[in-house]
Amino acid sequence: MNGNSNILLIILAIAAVVVLGFLALKPSAPPATPEQPTPVEKPAKPEKPTEPQKPQEEPPAPSEQPTTPQKPEQPQQPTVQPLTGPIKNPDTLIVADLSDIDTLDPQFAYDTASGEIIFHVYDNLIMYDGPSTEKFLPMLATQVPSLENGLITENPDGSVVIRFPIRQGIKFHNGNALTAEDVAYSFQRLMLMDRSGGPSWLVLSPLLNVNTIADMAKVIEAERTGQNADEIDFQAVSPETLVATCERVKQAVRVNGNDVEFSLPKPFPPFLSIVAQSASWAAIIDQEWATEQGAWDGSCDTWKAHYDPQKENDPLYEKMNGTGPFMLERWDHATGDISLVRNDNYWRGPAKLARIVIKKVNEFSTRKLMLQNGDADIATINRKFVDQVDGTPGVRLIKGQLRMTLGFVLFNQKITKEGNPYIGSGQLDGNGIPPDFFSDIDVRKGFNYAFDWETFIREAIKNEAEQAKGPIPRGVQFFNPENPVYHLDLKKAEEHFKRAWDGQLWQKGFKFTAPYLVDDQASKTLFEILKRNLQKLNPKFDIETVNLEWSALLGQSVKGTLPVYSAGWLEDYHDAHNWVFPLMHSQGTYATATNMGTQYDALIDRGIKELDPTKRQEIYYELQRLAYEDAIAIFTDQPLGRHYQQRWVDGYYFNPIWPGRNFYPLSKRLDAKPNMEYVTQLGLVVEEW
């Protein structure tokens, strides 16, 4: 090749890069019809998602419907051009996601990414009725138990028996028939496996009144030997105790003919919510198949060998065999992608889509381009990037979905002083704070009045959240829409700060450091808003911020050195108890970490034992009032979610209780329309381009 052709090549290469660079910066052109690598299926007829047969008995009516405090926005009518041209991958739904699936074992899983897969492969005894967060429908059970239909009975000693008649003729994916024994086995395995950090406590607590199976064994060993249960080493308990522990578990969940009975030592109103929660723990697995894989065989002599397994030793870690609408096809550990295929024999009728592929795509730009090009039908878009996706041709956005999560700032009322880099001098001298700084109610109230919700929600959450009204979010039964809330009021903040610490606080000032998780821009904004307002009040008030890696934040939070921290709670099950307990009970996750004390314990314990909804409402209203009166935290926000999908995806609706999306009712069709009934009912907003 001569010199001239070399030069020509180089010039052409540079010109190509420059032109492509310019093209990349230009706004996207309207979507051209994508090429289709596989033949197009005939669009399916529009139909409503198939639900199980109508329940024979109505579930107990909730005493109070959740009230929507804001007037729902009118859904926008789509004005875009109808879709033309073939649909990419017409019978396969591709999701561009970014979360890691932890395990496929329902009794091991305790995260939403795993829960989303389990939700589609396994079924529960009962389920929530479509997007409703209040009404149950039977699933593998034929009826939803209630006092009225006699499936819930109260015994004179205060114990409760809940009976689930099991549906007949249902097959697991491998062809085995579902039996009542499988149902009992699933719950027994959950309790006896009790993996550390896992979900077993959710069932152990109402059924056996303990948080771990080891605690149960210690209690039994103490009964047998007369030792103090706290001094017993679980690893050293006798074989007889292990058998007795297992028998107690089997007594708590037993088969009676074609029914499965759960015996609760005392009333536990949210039990049905726990059983209906489709996150994982209440999924029904096949005992015969599980035993063949090497899981617990159901014998009381062998359970200890399967107790608290490491993930690599769990035989069901990457195997699935449920009764659900999809079957596991492949979990690729190299890519993180997972694919499911349709169960053509599904008892509620086969799903419309033949395959679901969830791709792990860490990079936002790649997810966005996959959505833009039609290579992803649904994509997860973080809030900070939504402006870059809105307006993408061919995409439909459904926003305003109320999430069952709350954000809050917790005050540590008894900060660990030793080796604490966040409290300065450790004294009220203007250069630090004393360890019990937040034990003064006026300090907590002052902070609440100094916080600007409007700015926070606008700047940090792009107006896609509501101000939280206390420890119970909207959408949960017994949420009080009239509960008082704090608003920015610097005058009142000043009054409280002047009263705090007998007036010394105002004179001397304070200084501390607020750590937040690295990349958590919302928390950073939150603390900056607080700092700005506090300094307006008194220049001697100062908050510094520092971002920490998760490992460091975890270590510091366990040590109790964090003076304040911004956190959130995602419910385990849909009941007010699962909100007040972690935040206000002395044994709750956050209340323990902030040393809140025991003043609310009695009321919370009463609430969970009470069956009468009217009385329960009084209790939870009172707890919400106390949370306000005592300013236990700054309840910042209840977020509203967004869902981005191709316009050709049909049948989408959402329930905030699900661990993720529901692919069962979805299909892909050119005339797909948003489900306006659902959109209107929940006050959502639909935009499409």
Place this chain on the structure above:
Amino acid sequence: MLAYIARRLMFLPIILFGVTVLLFAMLQLLDPYERLSLYVRDPSQLRGGKEQLDRLIEKYGLADPLYLQYGRWVSKFVQGDFGWSETAKTTVLNGFLGRFPATVELTLFAIGPILFFAIWLGVISAVHHNRWIDQLTRVITILGYSLPSFVLGLVLLMAFYGLLSRHLPPLFSGWFSPGRLSEWAQQIASSEGFHAYTRLVTVDALLNGQWRVFWDAVGHLILPVMTLSYVNWAGFLRIMRSSMLETLRQDYVTTARAKGVEERRVIKKHARRNALIPIVTLSGFLVVGLLSGVVITETIFGYPGLGQWAAQAALQLDVPSVLGLLTFVTILFIVVNLIVDLLYAVVDPRVRLT
């Protein structure tokens, strides 16, 4: 020669021992709760409170003394068990075997363009020293130096995948999209009838006679290879150019010219071969770098290689994965260095291995 190789390889276990002990010792600077972040990945998993965290620490032996933790790892290591990778969600060995072929494939496709363009343009620049072609390659080189791979990768992705791919004829369907294969090709590659002989999808597709899959795999490789090539060859080009300039000033080159040897022959036979020595040295590092994984390129193009995994493992304090990858990189580094030393002898006859 064999004695030389054996002597060099004897250092391997000593170096491995050194780096793994160092890593374990460094980890002891973090307390067990901090190291627990591998198993409790975000605040939402703090549900069980401190009691559950203590159970996890006990379960994984995170509070055990250093020698116990290291001893456990070594005893498994000698049995070929590298442990469980929480980030790869499988054993470290499976995690490695699942990702390494993708990395090898990317390296094989990238190394050729990098070296070819670097040597070719380096020689041209040196021969046309300070003429406009030299200035032009300098500009391109500076761009390559200063252009971070994430910028170049994203621009290429937006241009080729975001804009161009929609206008391509059906023959190029699926080209430039992220990942290793399109969905339909992935289904073929995962089917029972498709034998994964090498786990390099391009090679396996050819061996299975799946031309469409091969074509699709090539289309997926183009952008990551372009990104890697451009970012890397800039440096190589500069080195090749200066090495060539240096060589062209040598007496033996002047002598060759004085003897009337044709200029093309002087450059190709006399100067270029000698100028290649620094490139050979650096190629070793390049191969180690590419085979250890390229984090940003893999992340942008959704390419499931070792780089993404290594970064995630390091960030999440996934000790077994980091140790496994460290072992691999150490072995790779020693072996590649050995090969480079052997290549010196091939390129430069004056070098003798003793």
